[in-house]
Amino acid sequence: MRKRLWITVGLVVWAVLLVAAGAWSARHGEPTVREQTTIVEALPTVDRAVAAVVTAAAGPRVVVGVGGYERTESACTAGNRTGERYQRLATVYVTPGTEGDVIDRVAAALPRDWEASVRHTDGLHALRADAGFYVRLTGALTEPGELRFTADTGCRRRGGTVPQPPAAGSPPNTSDVLARLGVTGGGTASFAVRCGSRMDLSAITVSAPRPSGPLAGALPGGVEPIVRREDLLVFATGGVGYALRLRTDDVQVTAASGCQ
Template sequence: MTVLWTLLLGVLTWWSARTDAPTVREQRTLGQALPVVQRSVGQLVAAVGDGAWAMTGQRVERGCRVTPMDDGAELTRGVDVLVAEGGERALLESVADRLPEDWRAGVRVSSEGPRLRADAGEFVLVEGRVVTPGRVRFGVQTGCRPLDDVALADLLPGNPGEPALDEALRALGRPADDAVEQVVAPCPGGGTARTRWVEAGPAPMSLAGLTPLAAGAALVDTPEVYAWRRGPVVVLADATGERVRLAASTGCS
C-alpha cells in the first residue's frame, strides 16, 4: 500500500506540474507575463481616450529576488497623460470606470494624492498616480519574476518615420532625425496603438514655434509642454527633462 500510494502521489505531482496553471506570481516567467502587460497597456490607451497622452518605453529592472536563492527581473510599461491642473483625480476616476469590470479598478485618496489600482490578471498590477501637477502616469507592473530567454521586444520593432514628428522638428528649427523610437500595444477591439518619439535637443527650449501646428486648438499649452492633434495623431512636445522629447501617438479607435 505504501508503494502504491507513493506511485500515485508521483503521478499526480507530474500531471499537476505539466497541466495546472501557475498559482503564484513566482511560478510565471517575465516572458509569460509580457502578453498580459501589452494587452493591459492597450486597455489603458483605450480608457484614456482623446486626451494628450504618450506610451512610455518598456523597462526591465534586473536584480530583484524571486526567492532567497533566485534572482529575477521586473517589467514595467505605462502611459503618461497630461491634463489641466486640478483635473488629475477626474482623469483617474474616468479611466477606472472604463477599465474591464473584472479588473476591479478603483481610486482612493491617500496622503500622496489620488491613486488608481487595478488587477489585470495573471498577477499583473495596474496603477495610476499624479507625478507632477497636470501629469498622471499609469503603470503596468509584473513584480519580480524569473527572467527567461524571451526577446523583450515590442510588437512592431524598428525605427519607422513619422510625418508629424518631422513637421514638429522643422517648426523648432531642427533637422529630421532617423533615430525614431517606437512602442506599441494591442487595442482591445483590434488594431494597434503606438507611440513614436524622438529627441529634439537639450532643454530649455522655446516651444513657441509649434503654435501654428495646432491651428489654435492645443490640447496642452504651457511653457514646458505643448500638445496638439494632427488628424488621428496626438503630438506632444515635452521639455520638462534635460532633453526635449517629441512624441506622436495613435490610439484605439
Template sequence: MSGAVQAGYAPPTRPDQPAPGRRWLRWLVAATLAWAVLLAGLTWWSVRHDPPTVKEQRSLDQAGPVVDRALGRLTAAVGRDGVPALLPDRIERGCRVTPLDDGAELERGVEVVLAGDDVRQLLQRVADRLPPDWRAGVSTYDGEPLLRADAGEFVAVEGRAGGPGRVLLTVATGCRPVGAGYRAPAADAVAETAEAQRAARRWGGAAGPVQVLAASCPGGGTARTARIETAGGPAGSPLAAAFRDAADGSLVLRDSADEYALRGSFAVLAERVDDRVRVAVSTTCRA
C-alpha cells in the same frame, strides 16, 4: 544438542532471512519512492492543466503579453480626456523569486497630459472605463489619488500623479522567473515616425534616432508611440509652430513655450527640457 531455546535469548536469524530492521528500511525506501513518483506526476498534471495560483508559476515571457494588452487597454481608457504616450519598458533584474532563485520584474507605462490639473478626475474616469473584472478603484495614498486594478494573472495596474497636470499609469508583473525573457511587441509606426521627424525638421536642429514603442489593443491592432529628441529652437519660441498642420480640427490640451499637447488624428506631446525638445507622437487603442 537439544533444539530448545534458552530463556532470555532471541532465536538467531538464518542467513536467508532479512533482519526485521532491514525489512522496515526496505518498506520505508519503497514508500518514499512511490510518494516521489506520485508527487512528480501530480506536479506534471498541475503545470499543464491547472491555472497559476501564484505569480512565481508564470515566467516573464508568459506574463509579458498580459502586460502589453493591459497597457493598450489603458490608452483606450484615457479617451479624449488626455494625451497619452507610451514609455520605454523597464526590467529590473536580481529580485528573489524564492530564497534560491533569482528573477526579474517587468514594468511598462504610459504618461498622460491633462487639460487641467484634476488628476483624481482623470484617474476615476480611467477606472470607470476598465473591465469590471479588473476591480479598478481610486483611493487616497499619502494625500494623493491612487488608482489600483488587477489585469489578471497577477499583473498589477497603478495610476498616480506624474507632476502638475500629468498622470503616470503603470503595469507591472512583480518578481517572476525570467524564462525566455520579455520581448516587446513590434509595430509599423511609419505615420507616427514621419510626423515626429517632420516636427524635428521644423525646429531645424539635429534630431536623434526615433524610438518606436507598441502595445496590443483589446480589439486587435496596436497602440504606437514614436519618440524623438531634438534641438528646440530659440528659448521661448512656441512649440505649437511645428504642429500647425496637425492641429487643424484637433483638440489642443496644452500650448506654451515649454509644453504642447494635442489630441487629433495623432496624440502629440512635446516638452522643452533645457535646450532640447522631446516629442512623442502616438496612435492609441479605441475604447
C-alpha cells in the same frame, strides 16, 4: 504475509501517483504564487493592461504616449531564485483640472474582476488594479495635465528572452513639428498597442537637440494647446496627438494616433 505485501504494493502505487500528479501539476497547473512564473509569461498580461488604459483614456483633447518594456530590477528575490522585474508605461496628457475625471473613466472601463480602486485626496488622483497573473496596474497624477499608468510584473524568475513590444507599422510624422522647432531628429523608438476597437495606437518618440527657442514655436497656427509649460507642450491636430518635453540636453517629441 500476503496482507503485508499488498500494503507495500499499495504504498508504492500511491507514491508513484503522487509523484506523477506533482509532475503534471508543475507542468500544466496554474501557478499559485508570482515567483513560479517568468517575466516572458507575464508580458502578454502587461500588454493587455496597457491596452485597457489606452482604450479607456482615448478621447478628445487626450494625448497618449506608450513605452516599451523597462527592466526596473535585475537581481531581485523570486522565491529561492534570483529574478528580475519589468514594467511598461502609458502616459496620458489631459487638460489640467480634468485628471480626476480621466482616472475615474479609466477605472470604470477596466474589467470588473480587476477590482480597480480610485483615490482622490488633496488634488492627488491615483488608481490601483489587479490585471491578473500577478500583474499590478497603477495610475497617478505626476504633474498638472499628466497621468502615468504603470503595468508592473513584480519580481519573477528569469526564463526565455524578453522580446520587443510590437512596433508601429506607420507611425505619425514628426518632421513638421521638428522643423518648427528648428531641429533635426535623431534617435527614434516606436510602439503599437492594440485598442479595444481593434485599431492600433501607433506612437513614436523622437529625440533631437535642445532647441534655442521655446516649445511654443512648434504649435501650429490656430491650435489650442492641451498642456503648456516651459518644459512641456501637448497639443492635437489632424488626428495626431503631440507631446514635446524639454530635457537637460535635448527635446523629446512624442506623436500618437489611433484608438479614437
